[in-house]
Amino acid sequence: MANGTSVPMQTPRHLPVMWKEVMDGLHVKPDGRYLDGTFGRGGHARGLLEALGPDGHLLLMDKDPEAIAHAREHFAGDTRVALYHGSFAEMAGWPEAQRGLDGVLFDLGVSSPQLDVAERGFSFRQDGPLDMRMDTTRGQSAADWLAQASEKDIAEVLWLYGEEKASRKIARVLVAKRSETPFTRTAQLAECIAGVVGRFDAKIHPATRSFQAIRIFINRELDDLQTGLQAAHDLLKHGGRLAVISFHSLEDRIVKQFIARHAKAPAGNRRMPEAPAFHASLKDVGGAAKADAAEVAANPRARSAVLRVAEKAGAA
Secondary structure, eight states, X not given: OTTSOOOOOOOOSSOOTTHHHHHHHHTOOTTOEEEESOOTTSHHHHHHHHHOOTTOEEXXXXXXXXXXXXXXXXXXXXXXXXXXXXXXXXXXXXXXXXXXXXXXXXXXXXXXXXXXXXGXXXXXXXXXXXXXOSSTTSSOOHHHHHHHOOHHXXXXXXXXXXXXXXHHHHHHHHHHHHTTSOOOBHHHHHHHHHHHHOSXXXXXXXXXXXXXXXXXXXXXXXXXXXXXXXXHHHHEEEEEEEEEEESSHXXXXXXXXXXXXXXXXOOOOTTSOOOOOOOOSEEEOSSOEEOOHHHHHHOGGGGGOXXXXXXXXXXX
């Protein structure tokens, strides 16, 4: 593999979400330069690398040091591959990305390995340390934040990032109980939230929205998404493709609005001065796509996935 002409890889046995749709959407050119900003365990990356020829390049990024260690073990022997430990929000500062990109992929949210390992602290279904950091080498853990955040701040996070209707009540109880026993375990937090919310919806665990909200806040996921989308837009070459998989409405709304802002002229207002001529810099490719029934049956995580693809427009 050292010469960059590795044996073609087989389609992953356990496909990542919307694998075929992503490959089709990115429309990979054999000699292109592509960036996977959320490597995870490399399911999409393998597809990209398989489609690339010896002159192609694949740039891999991930916040999670375990994901980067996996990438280094399985991909770093290929001279077509470059690695970066950090958020895709940092891509504009990476010299490898500054050379221009033919495609960018973001597979948002928490990865299956992160959810499945209790010690990472993402799951309310398994007891583990209350961490929730995608990058365990930096930043504040969920336990540290909950130990000192104000009741108002906790309620705001639960409402803004989890759309939790009982956000104020949960925050009030969390602040009261932490003075007796600090929250350090996922099961401890989940049980407390369940006691406040109750189990009126059997399909959704009562701690689902709160865990989502705290995770998004701790990892700055929506802020990074905004920054990463703009960086991808700026670094894409003419005709390059941006593909983003979202798993909840907050993410998808940001992606949808970003594409629309660059693809459609804003509505006019006859009471305002005439706006400068609008020049689209993106073209929406296909709108919102969802996994088909067969994929959802094989992988329930795909149920909430939404894929949006855009192409860089404008003068070559």
